[in-house]
Amino acid sequence: MIPDSLTQAQFDTVYNSLSLVIASQLFTAIFLILALPRVLPRYRQAMVIAAVVCGIAAYHYFRIFDSFKGAFVTDAVGGRGTYTQAEGVSFNEGYRYVDWLLTVPLLLVELIAVLALARRVQASLLRKLIPAATLMIVLGYPGEISSTDGARVLWGVLSTIPFLFILYVLFVELTRSLDRQPVAVRALISRLRILLLASWLVYPLAYALPVLGISGADAWVLKQGGYSLADIAAKAVYALIIYRIARLKSYEDDPAFAAVEGEPTEGSTTVSTPTAG
């Protein structure tokens, strides 16, 4: 539930967090689109999906931002005051679920797409991952909007089942298909999976806060900040690692392309990039 009132510092923290997400997602999307020619055509599908995911997230954060701004009135003069709930408006948290319903399956599609696995393997992985991701989000929603702890726990547990299944597919089944990937790519995929696991764990934690009896303005601000950082990690940072994988694989596939495009990769010492010829 939205708190009855926020201090200036609490209001500003949420305001700035939400705006940070908009900037991160929007400009990651634009960066990915501009960087498309820097990977071989066969890896552009993954990049386009990554850009679309960041774009969808930017759209929803615009809505969340507006909804948040409208949900409070303040007695502030010159930037200091107390923020209380406005009458006749509501802060709509449902946007987050609508966003996840579209973006979470796509995040898994972009991971599988960038690996360019054999067609049969790819199809088999996606047939498991996409329905599981959709189910995970759909089962979480009734718990999120319920007002009783019992319903929240029940739907939370149900939603955890497809989540564990996704982890199984990514950490066990997918690993079997990575033999033919270059060593540097395998390292990046490991990093990507850990990022995914770490950022996705924020969501059930935030979901469980009311059941754990953690409420009040500070908890709510923490939850909004946590969701914001998790969304930046799970979509924008994730997309940049996808781009690194796509570049690395492009260089590996086509030395001539590597010679034209080749330059040291940004900020990494673990990957070996062919130098410009």
Added chain:
Amino acid sequence: MIPDSLTQAQFDTVYNSLSLVIASQLFTAIFLILALPRVLPRYRQAMVIAAVVCGIAAYHYFRIFDSFKGAFVTDAVGGRGTYTQAEGVSFNEGYRYVDWLLTVPLLLVELIAVLALARRVQASLLRKLIPAATLMIVLGYPGEISSTDGARVLWGVLSTIPFLFILYVLFVELTRSLDRQPVAVRALISRLRILLLASWLVYPLAYALPVLGISGADAWVLKQGGYSLADIAAKAVYALIIYRIARLKSYEDDPAFAAVEGEPTEGSTTVSTPTAG
């Protein structure tokens, strides 16, 4: 008719459904534009029309969303309350008909365009499909805005005649022209026609609700949700299948293009894509 009042859950459901459609259509349009270079030039016309259709739908859903938001006032504080009709404004359902008037003929054009049939066959199909689609929408509108069941039934029946004619052209006449399409393309076209039929059937069902005596807030919310999902299926999902057909035919037409672009197709086992050379 718009209900006198909505609960918070009903209001949020419609609000989130409408926003989901905006996000789906807008980002499908962007995806299609970014994916244009991934099909041969002769299939890009179909992709551009598909992107335009999704863009038009996104525009109209922005309008519907704003109209819906403005049509209710609430006593909600902090996200819980009752929503009652605002005075001095009205929810404009006519947008949907304006949208369909533009997009429904274009949906049929994009299907015919992606098949790249002989020019004479293509012209003959379009001369039947475009006027029939326009007539279907124009005849439905007087029934939608009428206040009597009799008028609703009359115009509904009249509108069904061109609808049945479209089905005849798509399922009988078009089938005769598909001999030279690859097997995988024929399978996708079958799936596309079934998607079209299934999603288009939602509209007459929603249209018939008042005649069937189904009214009230729940029915209205169901209708808005149904329209939303049907529009996503009939335009965005439909467009993605058009893209799959275009990719498949591009690979089939030009093995060199397939070798450059070639990577496993996303999520399908029924299509045979040449692997990268």
